[in-house]
Amino acid sequence: MKDLFRHMPGGGPGGLFRGRQVPTDMWQRCDRCHELTYTREWESNFKVCPRCGYHAPLSTDERVAQLVDEGSFEPLDEEMRSSDPLHFAPEGRESYTAKLERETERSKMVEACTYGRGALDSIPVVLAVLDMRFFVGTMGAVVGEKIARACELAIRERRPLITVSASGGARQQEGVIALLQMAKTAAAVRRVGAARLPYVSILTDPTFGGVTASYATLGDCIIAEPGAVIGFAGRHIIEQATGEKVPPDTGTAEFQLRHGMVDLVVPRREMRDVVGRILRLHMDAVGAARPQAHSAELIAAG
Amino acid sequence: MTAQLDFERPIADVRRRLEAVDKQLAASPNDDLRAERARLEEELRVKTEEIYTRLTAWQKVEVARLAQRPQTLDYAKATFTEFVELHGDRVFGDDGAIVGGPARLNGDVVMLVGHQRGRGTKEAVERNFGSPHPEGYRKALRLFRHAEKFQMPVLTFMDTSGAAPGLDDEARGQGWALAENIAAMMQLRVPIVCTVIGQGGSGGALAIGAGDRLLMLEHAIYSVSMPEAAANILYRDPKLAPELAGPLRVTAQDLRQLGLVDRIVPEPPGGAHADLAATAELLGAALHDELARLRSRPIDELVEQRYEKYRRIGAVIGG
Numbered sequence: 001m002k003d004l005f006r007h008m009p010g011g012g013p014g015g016l017f018r019g020r021q022v023p024t025d026m027w028q029r030c031d032r033c034h035e036l037t038y039t040r041e042w043e044s045n046f047k048v049c050p051r052c053g054y055h056a057p058l059s060t061d062e063r064v065a066q067l068v069d070e071g072s073f074e075p076l077d078e079e080m081r082s083s084d085p086l087h088f089a090p091e092g093r094e095s096y097t098a099k100l101e102r103e104t105e106r107s108k109m110v111e112a113c114t115y116g117r118g119a120l121d122s123i124p125v126v127l128a129v130l131d132m133r134f135f136v137g138t139m140g141a142v143v144g145e146k147i148a149r150a151c152e153l154a155i156r157e158r159r160p161l162i163t164v165s166a167s168g169g170a171r172q173q174e175g176v177i178a179l180l181q182m183a184k185t186a187a188a189v190r191r192v193g194a195a196r197l198p199y200v201s202i203l204t205d206p207t208f209g210g211v212t213a214s215y216a217t218l219g220d221c222i223i224a225e226p227g228a229v230i231g232f233a234g235r236h237i238i239e240q241a242t243g244e245k246v247p248p249d250t251g252t253a254e255f256q257l258r259h260g261m262v263d264l265v266v267p268r269r270e271m272r273d274v275v276g277r278i279l280r281l282h283m284d285a286v287g288a289a290r291p292q293a294h295s296a297e298l299i300a301a302g
Numbered sequence: 303m304t305a306q307l308d309f310e311r312p313i314a315d316v317r318r319r320l321e322a323v324d325k326q327l328a329a330s331p332n333d334d335l336r337a338e339r340a341r342l343e344e345e346l347r348v349k350t351e352e353i354y355t356r357l358t359a360w361q362k363v364e365v366a367r368l369a370q371r372p373q374t375l376d377y378a379k380a381t382f383t384e385f386v387e388l389h390g391d392r393v394f395g396d397d398g399a400i401v402g403g404p405a406r407l408n409g410d411v412v413m414l415v416g417h418q419r420g421r422g423t424k425e426a427v428e429r430n431f432g433s434p435h436p437e438g439y440r441k442a443l444r445l446f447r448h449a450e451k452f453q454m455p456v457l458t459f460m461d462t463s464g465a466a467p468g469l470d471d472e473a474r475g476q477g478w479a480l481a482e483n484i485a486a487m488m489q490l491r492v493p494i495v496c497t498v499i500g501q502g503g504s505g506g507a508l509a510i511g512a513g514d515r516l517l518m519l520e521h522a523i524y525s526v527s528m529p530e531a532a533a534n535i536l537y538r539d540p541k542l543a544p545e546l547a548g549p550l551r552v553t554a555q556d557l558r559q560l561g562l563v564d565r566i567v568p569e570p571p572g573g574a575h576a577d578l579a580a581t582a583e584l585l586g587a588a589l590h591d592e593l594a595r596l597r598s599r600p601i602d603e604l605v606e607q608r609y610e611k612y613r614r615i616g617a618v619i620g621g
Contacts, residue, residue, distance in 0.1 A: 141616025
């Protein structure tokens with residue numbers, strides 16, 4: 001038996017199941033530390049590895065369930081999909097429309113962004129969530145449009161805005177149209193602020209490129225999940241472009257906190273509570289403000 | 303002039319023959335040579351037009367990248383009658399990849415902000431080949447605010463392959479800097495005219511490129527990512543960039559057709575690098591015209607229309 005465990009640094013059952021045949025219904029293997037956890041324990045721990053604290057990716061449904069009050073979320077514009085504005089079909093390569101179909105088939109999703117009304121700790125909010133499972137969470141016209149509509153809904157109904165980001169950046173297949181969604185979303189979230197409504201941006205693993213460089217980093221409060229890697233350029237791009245060796249903690253939530261780029265690093269277990277407190281502090285402050293400190297002049301003040 | 307690019311070789315050949323004839327003419331003027339000269343000039347005109355009206359998307363990428371192609375500071379001298387460069391972001395440093403300051407265009411004072419790639423190895427390295435660090439974008443932001451304070455319309459010139467992707471850039475919040483600039487430009491209470499003069503590369507271009515009007519020089523390109531980066535993302539092979547330039551729709555003509563570009567500024571035959579003075583004049587006239595139209599509009603209306611302009615970009619199905 002000793003020999004059996006010798007090459008397995010984790011030892012025990014973690015080592016035993018290091019091979020391919022993990023019974024996935026019972027055990028979950030952590031993508032970071034490779035240790036095994038009972039699925040039930042893992043689920044009740046918000047899909048966070050109890051051993052190393054790794055926050056595993058969440059589906060939109062899981063994210064919504066963890067963040068807002070049970071049954072409160074009403075998604076909007078669920079059928080909205082890309083019009084393939086460039087008719088992107090390089091010769092001899094998969095066309096964008098074919099790729100979109102494949103992404104939908106694989107992920108059972110129509111697009112990368114889901115938004116709608118919800119309640120967080122009984123506070124009515126607008127929530128927009130990006131999902132890595134569809135097209136690496138990339139932002140094209142649909143994601144841009146949904147974020148903009150989420151902002152407009154927040155303003156119309158005087159609800160705070162919460163976004164949860166996870167994205168590879170701009171969707172290349174939509175070219176400059178995808179790029180300009182950065183301007184559209186950046187302007188839209190600023191209007192939420194102009195209406196004196198708080199915007200909380202939650203950055204999760206990974207958030208990169210055009211999403212980092214637009215609405216996701218414009219939150220009044222920016223919260224990152226522990227260990228989430230966030231940045232403009234990814235490790236690969238930095239190493240290719242500069243030849244520099246990128247230290248392992250570059251871009252992590254903790255790195256961004258240290259560099260003054262995020263307000264808080266909050267584990268999933270505490271996320272709902274922390275976001276709720278932040279929203280209340282801001283909504284209470286605005287509610288208590290003198291009546292003339294509202295609307296038109298604030299929009300002008302930006 | 304020697305050929306900068308393979309496809310320009312036929313133009314350079316005729317130029318060389320012209321120069322040779324000119325030398326002979328200087329030594330022994332005669333009618334045969336004069337006729338030959340006229341014929342060559344016509345050939346040069348025809349060849350240049352033939353080549354430059356049929357540039358492929360990838361050839362335009364190559365033209366846009368030429369070191370000899372005029373850059374922001376060239377136009378600052380040639381298009382504007384006065385320009386005082388202001389330096390520094392007041393927080394961290396001065397980034398040479400972005401230059402800017404108040405300038406005079408036909409007497410009107412404007413704030414000019416643009417990328418500067420530099421020429422020659424030393425200058426190009428100092429300016430990081432026109433790829434700004436966060437402090438470059440923060441300098442631009444400072445100048446935008448300055449412009450707003452003194453009611454100077456903003457003119458920006460985009461000419462970058464993208465924002466710098468270095469370790470230090472990440473540590474200083476490159477993504478945050480870009481986002482802040484874009485958001486600020488969208489709300490700035492002075493008219494903004496943005497022109498892609500060379501390469502409009504990704505978020506690094508957009509961070510000085512959100513405004514009331516988007517212009518492109520005839521052979522400039524604008525892309526979500528440089529074709530090499532896009533090819534790397536899509537096919538893990540940067541070498542496929544040339545075949546991706548077309549489908550990515552990076553040319554001024556394609557983007558005008560898509561309704562994303564408001565105006566194409568013509569370049570003289572042979573491109574901007576063949577004739578700075580002529581390009582500078584065409585650019586100045588276009589900018590003057592655009593500014594005249596924007597100035598007459600109330601600023602509240604202008605800022606609202608700026609929002610609507612971007613709000614409309616990106617048609618979707620089902621919703």
